[in-house]
Amino acid sequence: MAGEPGLRLVPSEGGADLDELLGKVARGDAQAFEAVYDEASASVYGLARRVVRDPARAEDVTQEVFLDVWKKATRFDATRGRAKTWILTIAHRRAVDAVRRSEAQRRQDSQAVADEISHDEPADAIVNAEEAGAVRNCLGTLTDLQLESVRLAYFNGYTYSEVATLLDKPLPTIKTRMRDGLIRLRDCLEGNR
């Protein structure tokens, strides 16, 4: 899918600009906010699409996220992490909240959930991650259970108890796999830098 618009991984060297821009947004700079939108909206919207599925609702989530970014830029602390992480953490939480609100009823039927997973959830997280070479390679270092646990939580918005039900594993196992899976991913990504 090389060259397809919007499916490119934003180069990491763009991150420094985002940190600086967010500092300007914190001081009320509307132009900097536009630049932040231009820099980060594809990631935010892409993630929202992935988690909530419905394009119109993904737009709503994207709008909520950027309003948060505008309002809370004053609270962003560059010493604690990158702007990109901060924005995508907000985006993921917003997307997950949206999907949990609207799918709360459906989620009570675990069979429906299982059907949904098996029918329209090929491992496209992994496929799309191939755009991001390092992420792809590193996902390959995870065990199947680590990968499934991380994927179902992050891209489907399931809680770890829901993931435990889906994968038919004990709760402590799943929460541990989420943690050691992310740690392995982190260590692998660091090793690639």
Added chain:
Amino acid sequence: MNTELHTLSGAYALDALGQEEVEAFRTHLEQCQACRIEVAELQATAAELAASETATPPAALRARVLAAASREPQLPPEVRWISTARARRWMPRLLTAAAAVVVIVLAAVFGIGHLIGGEQPTMSAAASRVFHAGDAQTSTAHTSNGGVVTVAVSRQNGKMAVETDQLPSLGSAQTYQLWTVRAGTATSAGVVSDLSSGAAMPLPAAGTTVAITIEPAGGSRQPTTRPIVLIHPRQI
């Protein structure tokens, strides 16, 4: 470190905890620096997963977002106490001991808080005594109006002092006012009559947050504007 809670860091970074667990885990985070560092790293890792999911949003969304933002005020900054070169001037020995501080957001207090007692305590230029005290702990914070305040706490003196000479000057119609905020109640700690002389006040009780607002000249009985800085000094 609470081992059972600690193992939730991965699920937390993936937003995979239920609401009650999120709150329990956040409480745990406030007390566990190692956990905060781990969570920050795992959140950064999770964000890398998101980076593989980009999709260009519809062009109309941009205008909608920008218009919506232009109607929304921004929140005042939270302040984390940091040691800086400015603090170094006062207390080189204690630099490494400068405590990390838990940030507490008390903006809501300023909508509902009420002032106990009507008098405005007199500010003192004796601030430097606090800064020079042998046990002084000093921290510097940036304010939302582009200034810097340095606060010193001395248990020996039983005082807290604020250095205000790096705050932007206000016209004659306005003044900086200090508040202590505790249990949802804001209490005036005095107005700053002279930026160059700083201010000293009795050491606030443990768990007190200190705030500075811009008020009409003479000060207000309760905060009428959003604080330009909110600080929760752990060393109090």
